[in-house]
Amino acid sequence: MTLLSSGIFIWFIVLIALAWLLPKKWQVPGVSVLTAVFMGFYVPLSFFILFGTTVITYYLIKSGRKKTSVMLTTVSLISAILVFYKIQGNIGWFQISTEHLIPLGLSYYSFRQIHYIFENYKNKLPPHSFLDYLCYLFFLPTLFIGPIHRFPNFLRYAKRRRWDPVLASKGLERILYGYVKILFIANFLVNELFLSFAKEVSSGHPFLNEYLDATRYGLNLYFQFSGYSDVAIGLSLIIGFKIIENFNYPFLAVNISDFWKRWHASLSDWCRDYVYYPVASATRRPQVAIVSSMLILGLWHAVSFQYVCWGLYHGLGIACWHNFQKIKIVFPDITNKWIKGFSNILSNFITMNFVIIGFIITKEPDMKSVIDIVRKCFSFLI
Amino acid sequence: MYVFLLNYFSKTVADILIVAWYAALMALVYLFYTTDVADFKYIEL
Numbered sequence: 001m002t003l004l005s006s007g008i009f010i011w012f013i014v015l016i017a018l019a020w021l022l023p024k025k026w027q028v029p030g031v032s033v034l035t036a037v038f039m040g041f042y043v044p045l046s047f048f049i050l051f052g053t054t055v056i057t058y059y060l061i062k063s064g065r066k067k068t069s070v071m072l073t074t075v076s077l078i079s080a081i082l083v084f085y086k087i088q089g090n091i092g093w094f095q096i097s098t099e100h101l102i103p104l105g106l107s108y109y110s111f112r113q114i115h116y117i118f119e120n121y122k123n124k125l126p127p128h129s130f131l132d133y134l135c136y137l138f139f140l141p142t143l144f145i146g147p148i149h150r151f152p153n154f155l156r157y158a159k160r161r162r163w164d165p166v167l168a169s170k171g172l173e174r175i176l177y178g179y180v181k182i183l184f185i186a187n188f189l190v191n192e193l194f195l196s197f198a199k200e201v202s203s204g205h206p207f208l209n210e211y212l213d214a215t216r217y218g219l220n221l222y223f224q225f226s227g228y229s230d231v232a233i234g235l236s237l238i239i240g241f242k243i244i245e246n247f248n249y250p251f252l253a254v255n256i257s258d259f260w261k262r263w264h265a266s267l268s269d270w271c272r273d274y275v276y277y278p279v280a281s282a283t284r285r286p287q288v289a290i291v292s293s294m295l296i297l298g299l300w301h302a303v304s305f306q307y308v309c310w311g312l313y314h315g316l317g318i319a320c321w322h323n324f325q326k327i328k329i330v331f332p333d334i335t336n337k338w339i340k341g342f343s344n345i346l347s348n349f350i351t352m353n354f355v356i357i358g359f360i361i362t363k364e365p366d367m368k369s370v371i372d373i374v375r376k377c378f379s380f381l382i
Numbered sequence: 383m384y385v386f387l388l389n390y391f392s393k394t395v396a397d398i399l400i401v402a403w404y405a406a407l408m409a410l411v412y413l414f415y416t417t418d419v420a421d422f423k424y425i426e427l
Binding site for chain 1: 404407411415416419
């Protein structure tokens, strides 16, 4: 079963029916029950992990014990489970083809739980019950692939939602756009047409070949990931929830900091709130906080040396950009619109190349292959 | 999308265009439908 299997649509239809046809007070819990059934049916391990950690974290937090120690214990517990499964996936304790290698949605609901724990610690959560928290985590539309939406926003819509045909039609439109992105743009245009074009023009040119392959990888990632996000956001809209956006034309970014505000924004926001701000306030060194948050962002994808390098690469990129901003203020502002336009195009070109080169680190199966590619690309220098 | 079209065309033309637009998109999904998409490892199924 994948998000593209025809069987998934039956679950979607039942979800929409439960979200609107049940008595009002059972509609959102009904969605959660369906999510639990779905998880129990396809990935029971994930169901037990999610349910177990939800109960443990909620009742530990509400136990009234010392807040800091409870916060640290619960965050450590969630992080330990996440890291355990991520490491298993990477060092091959299980076969890669195993369907339940990393429990469904673990990366997403772990970060949602940590968000809940931190916000509770800061006393920033609105009044709510255990059922509200359970419904927030057992929410089928965002279970697969995010976005990592926030609890206060979820609770607001859970309480205010009512049938709105405009919202529902927007949701259907988003789902359609999502599937067009996944099936037509990513799968056909990028992975078939662009791939054959790239192979044709780059034969005999190792640098161009790797560059175009990294570009294809990045485009495929963007269109698939944003397509799945569209499906999740669209489905949420149909059942009356407005979920935060995950992508905002990242390939139009004019600097690397801007790129991370546009690419997987819900994860970037999470890292900003729960890694960058705490580290920056503890160390008083924003550059250290930037690198730390990008490192966590990298490790969230996979606990591996490759993703450590990728996180550091982006972290150092953003840190350099921030330093450049300090130098930039000594130069006069560009007022000519043509020069400004050219400067934006050049900035976009540099940013995109930085991102594309970064994709080489993650697209290869191991670090040795990455080094081989870099060596191959720059063989003309040796 | 429909609101966007209404800014530039009359209601009748916008109605026709929006139906054509959705029909074209649905046709694309139908024609290119496959479960065999290129690897995307963020899906943890």
